[in-house]
Amino acid sequence: MKVALPKDLAQEVALSKRRQAELCRQKRIFNARNRIIGGDPEAWDVQVHDQKIKEATEKARDETFAAEMRQNDKIMCILENRERRDKKNLCRAINNFQQNFQMPETRREFDLSDPLALRKDLPARQSDNDVRNTISGMQKFMGEDLNFHERKKFQEEQNREWSLQQQREWKNAQADHKFADIHLVPPKLLWMTSCRPGQAVSLHLDPSAAEDLYTKTRLQFDETARHLQDLESATRTAVCASVKEFNKNQALESAEKKKREKNQEQEDNLAEISNLLRGDLLSENPQQAASSFGPHRVVPDRWKGMNQEQLEQIRIIQKQQIQEKLRLQEEERQRALDWDRRRVQRARATLLMERQQQRQQRDLRRALDSSNLCLAREQRSRKKSMKEACTNCPTEDYFTQFNTRSR
Structure with missing residues (x-):
């Protein structure tokens, strides 16, 4: 029996790890979808899962914030309505207090802003003898008579009194005249009528x-x-x-x-x-x-x-000024002609330089065209020679030797 040493075990473990990594690498590389996409789907799935969790968390947080905002909006509406109601009550109380205890008529300067001041004010003049009818006020003119009706009534009353007085005086005058006529009668024209004892004596005048x-x-x-x-x-x-x-x-x-x-x-x-x-x-x-x-x-x-001397001196100065002006105009004309001549020369030189540049560019283009033509001929000849040298076609065995390893 062969005994496995620790060193061999470590090498075997390392070798197995490398084989497993190679297999995983081949799966990733030989997978056309992953190779074309060029990414890590598992990492992407993890990222997508994390993104969904993050979106769900943010959505929950947004909903929580929205609920809190709606609650705060309701509270703000209630507070605004309460503040508006309190302000309305305060304004109503202030208006009631002003109407009851701070009327405009009780103010010290009410006469300056009274809307009925003109209606309450006295007229510009009340009569001809008004003390406000000053000379500069222009309130009384010749021919005006504001007291016409009163004066006419007073005159009618005065005429009536005068008429009555004249009537009384006329009656008194008639009575005095009669009395005077009686006293001027001579005694011989008077004769005493017979009277009885105890009766008054009456005198009679001959007509x-x-x-x-x-x-x-x-x-x-x-x-x-x-x-x-x-x-x-x-x-x-x-x-x-x-x-x-x-x-x-x-x-x-x-x-x-x-x-x-x-x-x-x-x-x-x-x-x-x-x-x-x-x-x-x-x-x-x-x-x-x-x-x-x-x-x-x-x-x-x-x-x-x-x-005349001053006029002659002025004429001489004017002639000098005319001559000086003509000289300046002539100098200006000569200067303008000089500038025109320089401008024409500069334009001619520019035109010649442009023509020379055009000729140079045309020569360069011709040289470039000839060099490109030579290169094209060489390339066609090289392709023709390569086509003649490489005439064999690859078989299937040639393609099976590829993609056998991941390295």
Whole structure:
């Protein structure tokens, strides 16, 4: 019997391990699906299983989070509704308190924001004697009469009182006139009627004698009135004559004064015209336009223009400027022509260089084409020679020697 030593056992174990690894390797390599895919399906299955477990774990965690979020949303909705209700109750309580204890009318500055201020305010004017009708206020104009109806009513009442008073005075005058006529009757026109003892005595006037007495009295009054009228007319005539004489003297004095003023004005005008004609303004004295700020400055409202020397100097300077401008234009034209000539030369040189490059590229392309043609001929000849040298075909035994081991 052959005894197995520990060393042989270790070698046998190692050899068996290598054989098992070789078999596993051949299974993996000779499996066309795994070889084409080029991966480890078992590892992939493990990864897929781990991915599913991870997705399930994440899904459970997401569902837990979603449940918590829904619960938090419900709590937030409840809290928001409670806060909205509390805020609404607070606003209602504040409004009730303001309406009951903080009315706008109780504020100190309510008159500044009162919407009915214009309706409560007094009108711009109440009457013509209103103290607010100042001159600058423009509230009272000529021809206005706000108290027309009251004034008309007062005038009607006043006219009525005057009419009543005139009626009373007329009645009193008639009564006094009658009483005066009775007292002016001579004693011989009166005769006493017979009366009995114990009765009042009554006086009677003859109607014809009373009429004569009234006529004489009226004639006497008329004579007195005519005499007073003559005296008034004579006085008025004398006053008119004196006034006419005074007005005539005043007119003569006014005419004399106007004549003296006219003569004085004519003399002043003549003196002014003479001063203007002889002055520096119309005589165009250049010294009167000189400014006190320097000899190169003038007073615009007194300056009458430049003299001939200044104009001639300006013309000379203008001619010099024209010549200088023509010279600059000529230099600019020459410079432009020079630049144009350089640009044309540069363009011509560029065109010649491009043509030379095109010729060089054409030569290079021709050389490349000829070299490619030579290489193609050599390749065709080599393929032809290889086809003639390798004419044998492989058999099945040739292919069975492959894929016998994994190495």
